[in-house]
Amino acid sequence: MAVSLVAAVLIVGLFIVGIRLMQSPTSALWGNRLGSTAMLLALIWAFVSTGWADIGLVLVYIGIGTAIGLLLAQSVKMIHMPQTVALLNGFGGAASALVVWAAVIGYAGEDAALVFWGTSGLAVGVGALTFSGSVVAVLKLQGIAFRKPVQFPGYGHIFRATLAAAVIITILNAVMVGSMYGVLVPVLVLLCLLGGFLMTLRIGGADMPIVISLLNSFSGIAAAVAGLAVENFVLVGAGSLVGVAGLVLTRIMCQAMNRSLLAVLTGFTPGAHAQTQGEKEEPEEAAEPKSAALGEADLPGILREAKRVIIVPGYGMAVSHAQDAVRQLTNAFEKNGAEVKFAMHPVAGRMPGHMYVLLAEVGIDYDKLMDLKPINPQFAHADLALIVGACDVVNPAANAAENTPISGMPILNAGEAKNVVVCNLDEKPGYSGVDNTLYHQEHVITVWGDASETVPRLTEMLTSG
Amino acid sequence: MPNIFAMLIILVVAALLGYRAISAVPSLLHTPLMSGMNALSGITVVGAVAVFVTAPEGASGWAAAALVLAMINVAGGFWVTERMLRMFKAKSSDITEEEVPWQ
Numbered sequence: 072m073a074v075s076l077v078a079a080v081l082i083v084g085l086f087i088v089g090i091r092l093m094q095s096p097t098s099a100l101w102g103n104r105l106g107s108t109a110m111l112l113a114l115i116w117a118f119v120s121t122g123w124a125d126i127g128l129v130l131v132y133i134g135i136g137t138a139i140g141l142l143l144a145q146s147v148k149m150i151h152m153p154q155t156v157a158l159l160n161g162f163g164g165a166a167s168a169l170v171v172w173a174a175v176i177g178y179a180g181e182d183a184a185l186v187f188w189g190t191s192g193l194a195v196g197v198g199a200l201t202f203s204g205s206v207v208a209v210l211k212l213q214g215i216a217f218r219k220p221v222q223f224p225g226y227g228h229i230f231r232a233t234l235a236a237a238v239i240i241t242i243l244n245a246v247m248v249g250s251m252y253g254v255l256v257p258v259l260v261l262l263c264l265l266g267g268f269l270m271t272l273r274i275g276g277a278d279m280p281i282v283i284s285l286l287n288s289f290s291g292i293a294a295a296v297a298g299l300a301v302e303n304f305v306l307v308g309a310g311s312l313v314g315v316a317g318l319v320l321t322r323i324m325c326q327a328m329n330r331s332l333l334a335v336l337t338g339f340t341p342g343a344h345a346q347t348q349g350e351k352e353e354p355e356e357a358a359e360p361k362s363a364a365l366g367e368a369d370l371p372g373i374l375r376e377a378k379r380v381i382i383v384p385g386y387g388m389a390v391s392h393a394q395d396a397v398r399q400l401t402n403a404f405e406k407n408g409a410e411v412k413f414a415m416h417p418v419a420g421r422m423p424g425h426m427y428v429l430l431a432e433v434g435i436d437y438d439k440l441m442d443l444k445p446i447n448p449q450f451a452h453a454d455l456a457l458i459v460g461a462c463d464v465v466n467p468a469a470n471a472a473e474n475t476p477i478s479g480m481p482i483l484n485a486g487e488a489k490n491v492v493v494c495n496l497d498e499k500p501g502y503s504g505v506d507n508t509l510y511h512q513e514h515v516i517t518v519w520g521d522a523s524e525t526v527p528r529l530t531e532m533l534t535s536g
Numbered sequence: 537m538p539n540i541f542a543m544l545i546i547l548v549v550a551a552l553l554g555y556r557a558i559s560a561v562p563s564l565l566h567t568p569l570m571s572g573m574n575a576l577s578g579i580t581v582v583g584a585v586a587v588f589v590t591a592p593e594g595a596s597g598w599a600a601a602a603l604v605l606a607m608i609n610v611a612g613g614f615w616v617t618e619r620m621l622r623m624f625k626a627k628s629s630d631i632t633e634e635e636v637p638w639q
Binding site: 072076079080083086087089090091093094095096097099100102103104106107110113114116117118120121124125128129132133135136137138139140141143144145147149152155156159160162163165166167169170172173174176177178186283284287290291293294295297298299301302303304305306307308309310311312313314315316317319320323415417422423424425427428431432434436437438439440442 | 539540542543546547548549550551553554555557558559560561562563564565566567568569570571572573574575576577578579580581582583584585586587588589590591592594595596597598599600601602603604605606607608609610611612613614615616617618619620621622623624625626627
């Protein structure tokens with residue numbers, strides 16, 4: 072035990088150092104590489120401690136998984152990162168559940184203790200819940216199914232009853248020290264699969280960052296509890312790290328929306344007062360773009376005279392694939408002698424930090440990307456705030472109006488800039504359903520239409536002068 | 537039985553140290569952090585190896601499935617994080633950009 076404890080402390084310690092290196096973009100790559108090295112050490116330690124038994128067969132399965140993983144990671148586009156992470160959350164949860172299930176049927180005959188049966192039920196349950204919840208999240212994000220939040224009469228009761236039944240069966244399984252595991256554990260798995268399904272079913276749009284963070288946390292908790300069940304120190308420590316990381320991100324996302332986790336997971340009906348959304352909803356095919364304000368104001372003049380420009384990107388930019396156009400406009404502004412910064416709202420995108428990755432992908436330097444707190448005082452000194460595909464995160468109604476889904480949500484004060492240009496698809500409200508009062512202010516010019524077409528037009532105006 | 541106490545201590549200490557380290561990660565790096573955590577949750581692979589080689593016939597199939605899934609996480613998570621982090625560039629490192637005189 073002493074040796075495996077030392078090995079576990081060493082490996083988990085390396086993981087923590089790796090996370091610490093993730094605190095800066097300059098060292099993050101090495102943090103990731105340190106993490107993968109520690110993972111390799113953990114694998115080798117697993118081989119050593121099992122006496123290299125069945126090593127050939129083990130390596131075949133490891134090879135299959137590695138090949139699939141690398142193929143997936145190499146082919147995925149950055150806009151699809153949320154569903155990729157969601158998918159991997161699901162695999163992580165499923166893997167932990169399967170390991171414990173294999174241990175349960177493998178060791179059932181031996182006199183396993185209460186602790187084993189308690190933790191194994193919990194691990195299988197959380198793993199199953201993570202898996203089904205993640206599958207629904209992937210289907211939603213990929214646009215395959217359940218794109219709109221689904222809710223039906225009695226939803227809350229069914230969800231709560233499912234979870235309560237799962238908890239009771241977990242306890243029962245522990246108390247009966249597995250004497251009926253053959254019935255109880257499969258029933259538990261079914262209940263938790265249903266629970267995860269229901270939990271994610273009614274989450275939509277910009278609440279996705281929260282549910283992905285939460286499922287990330289669950290995949291770690293499943294691993295940690297699985298570690299308790301199969302008595303593996305490394306598994307306990309690393310699982311705990313993942314669980315905490317997911318919870319920290321969940322909390323950050325909730326704070327950025329001024330909503331409690333409970334409010335996200337329960338009580339709201341879509342439609343009348345839909346949930347708080349970070350940015351604009353994905354464009355509807357039927358929406359007819361118009362550009363009424365265009366031509367009335369001296370847009371080319373405003374663009375050319377702007378020396379301090381702040382761009383506010385939202386998910387709408389990503390939906391219309393306008394990142395490259397935004398980069399070209401940025402270059403044109405800089406050539407014109409302007410200073411360009413990007414105002415990043417924490418919930419912009421479909422997962423924590425998504426917008427940063429999308430802008431980095433098209434080669435925009437990360438030192439131009441500013442968080443909400445440091446950028447907000449700078450709007451008042453800006454000549455131009457350019458909003459591309461963002462709505463709720465710049466809606467002054469969040470501060471002014473009471474009892475709306477976005478009331479109290481910290482917003483970007485884009486309206487304080489001397490001039491504001493809005494490149495959104497249409498004037499429909501964002502996902503929250505709250506009308507954007509910014510659109511009606513006098514110094515705001517709206518350019519409705521697909522950002523991948525309207526942003527290049529701005530670039531043209533700027534350069535052809 | 538002493539195992540359970542050692543495991544609980546590891547659980548709590550890792551959570552506390554992890555909490556401190558993770559809270560300091562800027563939002564710029566939250567997506568890579570998350571995909572890195574995907575890779576880390578693949579740590580289940582060590583449990584899968586142990587169960588696969590010790591469990592009887594009927595259980596090894598389930599453990600094998602866990603081995604494959606956990607390795608998808610490990611390899612997929614680390615590689616996608618690597619790809620993402622390589623895209624993050626600061627001004628000084630972006631040699632393809634033209635110099636902007638007033639900067």
